[in-house]
Amino acid sequence: MQHLLRTSLFALLASSAQIHAQSAAQSWPARPIKVIVSQAAGGAPDIICRLVTDRLSRALGQQLVVENRPGSGNVVGAQAAARSAPDGYTFFFATAAALVTNPYTFKSLPYDPARDFVPVAMIAKGPFFVMAHPSVPAKTLAELIAYDKANPGKLSFATDGPRNFSGILAAWLNQLAGTQILAVPYATMPQGVQDTVAGRTQLAVLAVPAAAPFIKRGDLRPLAVSFARRIPGYEDVPTIAETFPGFEFIGWFSFVAPAGTPHEIVQRMNRETDRILKDQEVAQRLANLGFYTEGAETPEALADFVRAELAKWGRIMKEIGIQPE
Secondary structure (H helix, E strand, O other), X not given: OHHHHHHHHHHHHHHHHHHHHHHHHHHOOOOOEEEEEOOOOOOHXXXXXXXXXXXXXXXXXXXXXXXXXXXOOOHHHHHHHHOOOOOOOEEEEEEHHHHHHHHHHOOOOXXXXXXXXXXXXXXXXXXXXXXXXXXXXXXOHHHHHHHHHHOOOOOEEEEOOOOXXXXXXXXXXXXXXXXXXXXXXXXXXXXXXHHHHHOOOOEEEEEHHHHHHHHHHOOOEEEXXXXXXXXXXXXXXXXXXXXXXXXXXXXXXXXXXXXOOOHHHHHHHHHXXXXXXXXXHHHXXXXXXXXXXXXXXXXXXHHHHHHHHHHHHHHHHHHHOOOOO
């Protein structure tokens, strides 16, 4: 009899909690929503987040407040988001680093990218150009590889360090191509780019908007783009995948929420974000910043994408010999 009473009580409590959650989701949002950005104000993640959240504020009828929490390679912001209440009033504007590369570059993290967050919406993806000084005779990636093998030791890559995107991409290209192009780490990438423009290094990896003025002036030549397809405005620049099939190396941003956030809220946020990203003006503004969108996808598709990216980065880090620190 006591067992039956306990079972009935638990069922009643569970039913009550479910009804309360459904009611909260139906009235959401009833107050301003916080969106944590793990980068400083003024950078690309912050600008893109504010572009999208400004539209979301109008669509949801509540202000979305961006809170910048930079530091420790996205860890500070990610930890703050992971520890927030899963009530639909905190979201994390997650970078690829926060969700899929940090597990391989840090020995330990104060958050678990897989368990502490639920996927909400893909925002945009940003590729990189492999750039060459005009003195380099190669016009394509294949020609660059052939030139390096015929002239070993003549080429060097300006990078922002072996654990950052440009350094990892340079190391991975060396691995795939069987080349040994020297990677020169710089404290700041602008300094590395200036050395490449001056010819002290011959190659650099740059995001699309950073590369654009150097391409326009003829200071640097794009050899390949790291996207799966050629990008608008640079249709004459081949993809790396045209030399190495299946290759894609990108930065990306997504909305995620603390684990346990009500499913109905996740779905509503996804739908509203998708409508905004499919607006031609928003898509063009993102493209001007060097990021490309095909809409928010579904939370399930984003979950599959993140899992695939996590596995891919694991393989890359192993192949190029990066150990967590």
